[in-house]
Amino acid sequence: MNRQQLIHQIFTKKTFLCVGLDTDISKIPEHLKNETDPIFAFNKAIIDATAPYCVAYKPNLAFYESYGLKGMMAFEKTIQYLKNHYPTHFIIADAKRGDIGNTSKMYARTFFEEYDLDSVTVAPYMGEDSVNPFLEYNGKWVILLALTSNKGSHDFQLTEDKSGERLFEKVLKNSQEWGTPENLMYVVGATQGRMFEDIRRIAPEHFLLVPGVGAQGGSLQEVCKYGMTKDCGLLVNSSRGIIYAGKGTDFAEAAARKAREMQEEMAVELNRSVR
Numbered sequence: 001m002n003r004q005q006l007i008h009q010i011f012t013k014k015t016f017l018c019v020g021l022d023t024d025i026s027k028i029p030e031h032l033k034n035e036t037d038p039i040f041a042f043n044k045a046i047i048d049a050t051a052p053y054c055v056a057y058k059p060n061l062a063f064y065e066s067y068g069l070k071g072m073m074a075f076e077k078t079i080q081y082l083k084n085h086y087p088t089h090f091i092i093a094d095a096k097r098g099d100i101g102n103t104s105k106m107y108a109r110t111f112f113e114e115y116d117l118d119s120v121t122v123a124p125y126m127g128e129d130s131v132n133p134f135l136e137y138n139g140k141w142v143i144l145l146a147l148t149s150n151k152g153s154h155d156f157q158l159t160e161d162k163s164g165e166r167l168f169e170k171v172l173k174n175s176q177e178w179g180t181p182e183n184l185m186y187v188v189g190a191t192q193g194r195m196f197e198d199i200r201r202i203a204p205e206h207f208l209l210v211p212g213v214g215a216q217g218g219s220l221q222e223v224c225k226y227g228m229t230k231d232c233g234l235l236v237n238s239s240r241g242i243i244y245a246g247k248g249t250d251f252a253e254a255a256a257r258k259a260r261e262m263q264e265e266m267a268v269e270l271n272r273s274v275r
Contacts, residue, residue: 001090001118002139003182003231006207009055009088010232014267017259018056018092018209020239021046021078022063027244029251039067039074042251044081046243049252053263056090056235057082058209079115090235091117092143092209097134098123104133112137119143121187121209124171128178135179142184146171147199149189149212172202181205188227190218190236196226205229211237213262220262224269232270238262 001009010016021043025033028042035041047057064075082091097107097120111120112134119141122131134142147157147168157168175184188199190212199208208227212218213236220236227234242262246254 001088003207006055006090007231009090011270013052013055013263014270015053015055015263016232016234016236016266016270017054017262018058018090018235018237019046019050019054019242019259020094020211020237021057021059021243022239023059023074023243024063025067029247029249031249037070037074037077039064039071040077040081042243043074043078045252046255047078047082047086049256050242050259051086051089053256053259054089056092056237058092058094058237058239060094060239076115079117083116090119092235093117093120096121096123096145098126098130100126101129101133104130108133108137112140119185121145124175128174131175131178135183140183142179143209144171144175144184144186146186147188147192147195149191149218153189169198169202172199176203176206181207185209185235187211190220190223193219193222194226196223200227200229205231205233207233207235209235209237211239213238213241220265220269224272228269228273230273232273236262236266 023039023042025038028038032038032041059075059078064071082089093111111117120134121143122134124131124144131142159167185207186203188208188210190210210223213220223236242255242258245258
């Protein structure tokens, strides 16, 4: 999916919601645990319920890898289900990969050839040669970690060099020499608030993947106030707040209600923007 196609989906559906598929067997409804593939059964129900209200899905690889082969089979079935039934939805592999060139080439091959996904999250710490193998794929996106929502983000990301430039700012500036707004996005946590102003000064056109709204306490309105562009420029992710909204047999309906609530809020914010 290219940039214009993504923008078209956002303004057509009046939403920039990304649903995070962080599926933990210990948290899914009890009745699903008797299924042959409980992870996929849960994901399928969540996808069918929330698809009208979102433009993207983000399975987090850790939640699938932790169950070994069965987990990765559920991941693959989830991806194929999305591709077959919801081909206009943007799919993000939340894998946070990043290693020396040859290893990154294999990671890129995994997600862009084997699974044929739209995008993958990548850690920038090892520099340009660890990111470039992902950027070599036409029509695919790298989503680079820039300023995350966790408490530990302050340990490194906000440290300053002698000129006063913070590490996340250096990541933003340097990485724009590697990719463009057509193939490079950034992860910026919703809990960073007005820091979005600093992000937008450096990266005014790039899309931002924004986790942390909902369960982590980030404000959608604050994210939009400081981070939205004329093309929207945002994919706001919600995982736990949507997929675990209900615990009983009506869990999918509960997820749909939460997703619809977010979509309605997003429609208001999009109406305020000027394309």
